[in-house]
Every structure is written in C-alpha cells, then in structure tokens.
Amino acid sequence: MxxxxxxxxxxxxxxxxxxxxxxxxxxxxxxxxxxxxxxxxxxxxxxxxxxxxxxxxxxxxxxxxxxxxxxxxxxxxxxxxxxxxxxxxxxxxxxxxxxxxxxxxxxxxxxxxxxxxxxxxxxxxxxxxxxxxxxxxxxxxxxxxxxxxxxxxxxxxxxxxxxxxxxxxxxxxxxxxxxxxxxxxGEKGAAQRRLTVHGDAGHGSTPHGRDLAVSRIAEVARRVAGVAPLRADDLWHDYVKAWKFDPETEAALLSGSGYSAFGELEQYSHAMSHLTVAPTVLRAGGAINVLPSTAWLELDIRPLPGQTQEEVDEVLVEALGDLADSVEITHLICEDGxxxxxxxxxxxxxxxxxxxxxxxxxxxxxxxxxxxxxxxxxxxxxxxxxxxxxxxxxxxxxxxxxxxxxxxxxxxxxxxxxxxxxxxxxxxxxxx
Missing domain, CATH: 3.40.630.10 (Zn peptidases)
Incomplete structure (x- = not known):
C-alpha cells in the first residue's frame, strides 16, 4: 500500500x-x-x-x-x-x-x-x-x-x-x-477560578429585604464576563496583516475592535488576542422554597503566554468593583500559556x-x-x-x-x- x-x-x-x-x-x-x-x-x-x-x-x-x-x-x-x-x-x-x-x-x-x-x-x-x-x-x-x-x-x-x-x-x-x-x-494557559458569594438564608416565601446570594452571583457573572483588554503583540500584528484588510479595518482590528471582519474566525481571533473569561458553571440552592446562603460560579479563564495568575486575579478584582470584598476567589486548575x-x-x-x-x-x-x-x-x-x-x-x-x-x-x-x-x-x- x-x-x-x-x-x-x-x-x-x-x-x-x-x-x-x-x-x-x-x-x-x-x-x-x-x-x-x-x-x-x-x-x-x-x-x-x-x-x-x-x-x-x-x-x-x-x-x-x-x-x-x-x-x-x-x-x-x-x-x-x-x-x-x-x-x-x-x-x-x-x-x-x-x-x-x-x-x-x-x-x-x-x-x-x-x-x-x-x-x-x-x-x-x-x-x-x-x-x-x-x-x-x-x-x-x-x-x-x-x-x-x-x-x-x-x-x-x-x-x-x-x-x-x-x-x-x-x-x-x-x-x-x-x-x-x-x-x-503556542497555546493559551488555564486560570480556572471559582467565585463564591454569601447571602441570607430563609424561607422562599419571604425574600423582601434579604441579601440574596443568587442575585449577587448573577451580578458577579455579568461583571466578569468578557472584561479583558486587547493584548497586541507581534503575533497578533502579523496575523491581522496576513488577512490583507483595507487600511481602516486593519487599524480597527489592531486596536481591538471590529472582530466581525474575521467572519467564521471572529471568536477564535478574539481569543487569540485576549485573556478570555467564560462563566461556565453556576451552583446555588437545593430546595425551591429555601433561600440559599451560598452561591458560586466557575470560570474557564484562558491567559495568553506571558500573562500571570496574579494578572488574572487583578482583572477579576477590577471587574468586580465594589463587590470585590464580598467575593471569595478560589484557584482551580492553573497553567501558564x-x-x-x-x-x-x-x-x-x-x-x-x-x-x-x-x-x-x-x-x-x-x-x-x-x-x-x-x-x-x-x-x-x-x-x-x-x-x-x-x-x-x-x-x-x-x-x-x-x-x-x-x-x-x-x-x-x-x-x-x-x-x-x-x-x-x-x-x-x-x-x-
């Protein structure tokens, strides 16, 4: 053969x-x-x-x-x-x-x-x-x-x-x-995180005035999703140049906008140039008539080569803003790019x-x-x-x-x- x-x-x-x-x-x-x-x-x-x-x-x-x-x-x-x-x-x-x-x-x-x-x-x-x-x-x-x-x-x-x-x-x-x-x-690394919040326990029939863990974790998820800025290194510059876009489109992409120009490679191209933060797992409660006192969110985070675990935590804390002090950040699988x-x-x-x-x-x-x-x-x-x-x-x-x-x-x-x-x-x- x-x-x-x-x-x-x-x-x-x-x-x-x-x-x-x-x-x-x-x-x-x-x-x-x-x-x-x-x-x-x-x-x-x-x-x-x-x-x-x-x-x-x-x-x-x-x-x-x-x-x-x-x-x-x-x-x-x-x-x-x-x-x-x-x-x-x-x-x-x-x-x-x-x-x-x-x-x-x-x-x-x-x-x-x-x-x-x-x-x-x-x-x-x-x-x-x-x-x-x-x-x-x-x-x-x-x-x-x-x-x-x-x-x-x-x-x-x-x-x-x-x-x-x-x-x-x-x-x-x-x-x-x-x-x-x-x-x-090369390839991106792993910076998996679990974000945990606490709230008031109680009966589901009387939620008024309580600190609701589920509402808090929902706001946490909203704040941390898609927060990282562009990292424009030589690989990103050469990748964009290879597409031979018009000068205006190329300039926008090199500054971190207009990713739809990549068509079916929009998501991949964004991931190649950003630390990505994806909320993937959410857990809270067990019984429908009980207000859970704890809720947590797991994040699939992929750092680029050269980005440290400390930088990832800094990005999360900045995104959380005034909620940062009430959120516990736990490291799961961590590997550098x-x-x-x-x-x-x-x-x-x-x-x-x-x-x-x-x-x-x-x-x-x-x-x-x-x-x-x-x-x-x-x-x-x-x-x-x-x-x-x-x-x-x-x-x-x-x-x-x-x-x-x-x-x-x-x-x-x-x-x-x-x-x-x-x-x-x-x-x-x-x-x-």
Missing part, C-alpha cells in the same frame, strides 16, 4: 476502537489504540516503550534510533471526546468514507495526524535508513483531560526527548485572497515543507485557544509546533469547526497531504 493508503487504513482502525475520554480515570481505555499501534509496528525494528499509569490508560513510544543528532518527537493522542449519538447522522465509530471525507469521532481531533505520524515513522524504520537523530512517535493517552494520565505523566517519567516536538493542529489556510498557511507556535520561537531548525523545516506543497504561500504563526500536549514539550525546555497540512478549501475556520462537532470528519485530501508532509519534514529535519 502507499503511505496514504496505509495512513487511511490505520486511521479507520483507530476511530473504530472508540477510545472515549469522559474525563474520568477509568474512561478512555486507550489500551485498544495502543494495541492496534503495537501490532502496526510489529516487525519494524523500532524500540517500543509502553506506559500505563492507570489501568487501561496506555501510552506507547516508538523510536527509530538515530546517530546522536537533534531528535524529533511526534506527539499524537489516541483518546477522543464523547458523542451525543442522537445528533449524529452516521455511526460515530464507523469510520465511514463518503463524498471525499472520512466520518468518525476523532477524525480531525486528532487521529488523522496520529495515523500519519505512525505511518511515516514505520516507513523510516522499514527503510533501514538511520536518521541523524532519534525519531520517536508517541501515542499519548488522556490528552482530552489535560494529559494527567498521558503527556503530563510522560513528561515526568518517560525517557524520550522533548527537545523538538510536533503535534496538532496546523497547516490550514486563512480565507484571504493571497492565501496563507497557519502554523501553531506557552509559546515557541518563530525561528530555529524545526520552525524553518516546517516553513520549507509548506513551501514545497504550496510554493510562495506565506506562513502565519498563531496561538491555539485550547490546550494540547505540546505545552509539556515547551515546559521541558523544548520547542513544540502544531503541524499538519490541508487542501486550499480547508480554512482555519472550517478545521476548527470540526473539533468536537457532531458528524466530525476529515477530508481524504487532508489525510494524504498530512501524511506526505510529515514524510517530507522528517527527511528534511533528520535526513531520513
């Missing part, structure tokens, strides 16, 4: 295994995809290292040993998010091909990349060519739950290199007349590979609004980039729209392009 055919067959097998991570320790059962991948690499001569920090939550590293030069590590996760089967028009785990697309949970996030990585690394192993540095493909468990039983655990216990890493998601196109290809160089340089051997290899497939198309570095396993590479002192490759019809917006969606799918053209792009980049970076 060709590289693309091999990738496609493996992708279908990975989807059919249905390794659904519902954020509980016993879910995922990535052991199924780990076993599939071990069978895929059987007889190839790679070094295999299997890790199981919790029963069924298996990650596996497959390494083609090199000659001591710069290593390259490909991080592909094997878990997928849950599905609402009633909203799907196809079997979420059927891996059905129709109309030039392959359908299934995880098709885009990120099993098509995982399959391409595996196919390319096996090809190098079977070729007998020795790369200049170690080439490792890691099938990571638990990415969808922030990697506690996957990449986070591996960063603390595994022996492979984190110096130069690739993972999801890149290589889609900006919807501009001159075209532009996206490479993900991470970013890699837009220069260096791996970044240059990405740009050269893009130019091979789409000559003359500019490359635009971006920040991911969500998280990926690449943050563990950056925290370990390495560099990490999101890398794949899509056809011209697949914009950044259309690819992001597939993530965690009903009837998730990936274009067969993108499976082919991504597999061939990984093979090309491996040759360029490792000489294999």
């Amino acid at each position: 060709t590289l693309t055919e091999t990738t496609l067959t493996l992708l279908q097998d990975l989807i059919k295994n249905g390794c659904v991570n519902d954020l509980t320790a016993d879910s995922g059962q990535e052991v199924r995809n780990a076993d599939t991948l071990e069978a895929f690499f059987a007889g190839s001569g790679v070094r295999v290292e299997r890790y199981e920090p919790h029963p069924g939550r298996v990650s596996v590293a497959f390494t083609v040993e090199g000659d001591g030069g710069e290593p390259l590590t490909l991080l592909g996760h094997t878990d997928v998010v849950p599905v609402d089967e009633a909203k799907w028009t196809r079997d979420p785990f059927g891996a059905e091909i129709d109309g030039g697309r392959l359908y299934g949970r995880g098709a885009t996030d990120m099993l098509y990349i995982t399959a391409a990585m595996a196919a390319c690394v096996r090809d190098v192993a079977l070729s007998g060519a020795r790369p200049s540095g170690d080439l490792t493909f890691v099938a990571c468990a638990d990415e969808e739950a922030r990697g506690g039983l996957g990449a986070k655990w591996l960063a603390e216990h595994a022996s492979f290199s984190w110096a130069n890493c690739l993972s999801e998601e890149g290589g889609s196109h900006l919807p501009v007349s001159s075209d532009a290809l996206v490479v993900v160089v 991470t970013v890699s340089p837009t220069s260096g051997p791996l970044f240059d290899a990405i740009c050269a590979t893009f130019d091979e497939f789409f000559p003359g198309v500019p490359v635009v570095p971006t920040i991911a609004a969500g998280g990926s396993d690449l943050r563990f590479a950056r925290r370990s002192g390495g560099v990490g980039y999101g890398f794949a490759l899509h056809g011209r019809s697949e914009t950044l917006g259309s690819v992001l729209g597939q993530l965690h969606s009903h009837d998730e799918s990936v274009a067969l053209e993108d499976v082919d392009l991504t597999a061939r792009a990984y093979r090309s980049l491996i040759r360029r970076f490792l000489g294999a």
Whole structure:
C-alpha cells in the first residue's frame, strides 16, 4: 500500500476502537489504540516503550534510533471526546468514507495526524535508513483531560526527548485572497477560578429585604464576563496583516475592535488576542422554597503566554468593583500559556515543507485557544509546533469547526497531504 493508503487504513482502525475520554480515570481505555499501534509496528525494528499509569490508560513510544543528532518527537493522542449519538447522522465509530471525507469521532481531533505520524515513522524504520537523530512517535493517552494520565505523566517519567516536538493542529489556510498557511507556535494557559458569594438564608416565601446570594452571583457573572483588554503583540500584528484588510479595518482590528471582519474566525481571533473569561458553571440552592446562603460560579479563564495568575486575579478584582470584598476567589486548575520561537531548525523545516506543497504561500504563526500536549514539550525546555497540512478549501475556520462537532470528519485530501508532509519534514529535519 502507499503511505496514504496505509495512513487511511490505520486511521479507520483507530476511530473504530472508540477510545472515549469522559474525563474520568477509568474512561478512555486507550489500551485498544495502543494495541492496534503495537501490532502496526510489529516487525519494524523500532524500540517500543509502553506506559500505563492507570489501568487501561496506555501510552506507547516508538523510536527509530538515530546517530546522536537533534531528535524529533511526534506527539499524537489516541483518546477522543464523547458523542451525543442522537445528533449524529452516521455511526460515530464507523469510520465511514463518503463524498471525499472520512466520518468518525476523532477524525480531525486528532487521529488523522496520529495515523500519519505512525505511518511515516514505520516507513523510516522499514527503510533501514538511520536518521541523524532519534525519531520517536508517541501515542499519548488522556490528552482530552489535560494529559494527567498521558503527556503530563510522560513528561515526568518517560525517557524520550522533548527537545523538538510536533503535534496538532496546523497547516490550514486563512480565507484571504493571497492565501496563507497557519502554523501553531503556542497555546493559551488555564486560570480556572471559582467565585463564591454569601447571602441570607430563609424561607422562599419571604425574600423582601434579604441579601440574596443568587442575585449577587448573577451580578458577579455579568461583571466578569468578557472584561479583558486587547493584548497586541507581534503575533497578533502579523496575523491581522496576513488577512490583507483595507487600511481602516486593519487599524480597527489592531486596536481591538471590529472582530466581525474575521467572519467564521471572529471568536477564535478574539481569543487569540485576549485573556478570555467564560462563566461556565453556576451552583446555588437545593430546595425551591429555601433561600440559599451560598452561591458560586466557575470560570474557564484562558491567559495568553506571558500573562500571570496574579494578572488574572487583578482583572477579576477590577471587574468586580465594589463587590470585590464580598467575593471569595478560589484557584482551580492553573497553567501558564506557552509559546515557541518563530525561528530555529524545526520552525524553518516546517516553513520549507509548506513551501514545497504550496510554493510562495506565506506562513502565519498563531496561538491555539485550547490546550494540547505540546505545552509539556515547551515546559521541558523544548520547542513544540502544531503541524499538519490541508487542501486550499480547508480554512482555519472550517478545521476548527470540526473539533468536537457532531458528524466530525476529515477530508481524504487532508489525510494524504498530512501524511506526505510529515514524510517530507522528517527527511528534511533528520535526513531520513
């Protein structure tokens, strides 16, 4: 089979295994995809290292040993998010091909990349060519739950290199007349908060004159939602410039207004340039005839690289104003954002590979609004980039729209392009 055919067959097998991570320790059962991948690499001569920090939550590293030069590590996760089967028009785990697309949970996030990585690394192993540095493909468990039983655990216990890493998601196109290809160089962090308020308890039939916790938490939610100002760094400036807007629109965007000009990428573009504060969980009371004395609100807050947890608290306190003294702020999951340089051997290899497939198309570095396993590479002192490759019809917006969606799918053209792009980049970076 060709590289693309091999990738496609493996992708279908990975989807059919249905390794659904519902954020509980016993879910995922990535052991199924780990076993599939071990069978895929059987007889190839790679070094295999299997890790199981919790029963069924298996990650596996497959390494083609090199000659001591710069290593390259490909991080592909094997878990997928849950599905609402009633909203799907196809079997979420059927891996059905129709109309030039392959359908299934995880098709885009990120099993098509995982399959391409595996196919390319096996090809190098079977070729007998020795790369200049170690080439490792890691099938990571638990990415969808922030990697506690996957990449986070591996960063603390595994022996492979984190110096130069690739993972999801890149290589889609900006919807501009001159075209532009996206490479993900960083991602936002986490600054989750719980805001708690207290009020008067009492019978629901006599609310007059009482300090109502529910009313207070509603006002807290109103004040903190969407409060952060624009942070206009070089990445934001270059991203806006790449769209080639008219001068008036460009000036407005560079100063933090007019985001509707981005169309389907309005929300993403706003997130790329702001600390985002999203009220997501609200709790108060239990009985309909009792005034609750406590209410709390949880916030999914995503800081940009360089923004500290202290800055997040300052933003919240300022937004709360005269309510600040009556609101308890509790830190939940906190992780700083991470970013890699837009220069260096791996970044240059990405740009050269893009130019091979789409000559003359500019490359635009971006920040991911969500998280990926690449943050563990950056925290370990390495560099990490999101890398794949899509056809011209697949914009950044259309690819992001597939993530965690009903009837998730990936274009067969993108499976082919991504597999061939990984093979090309491996040759360029490792000489294999």
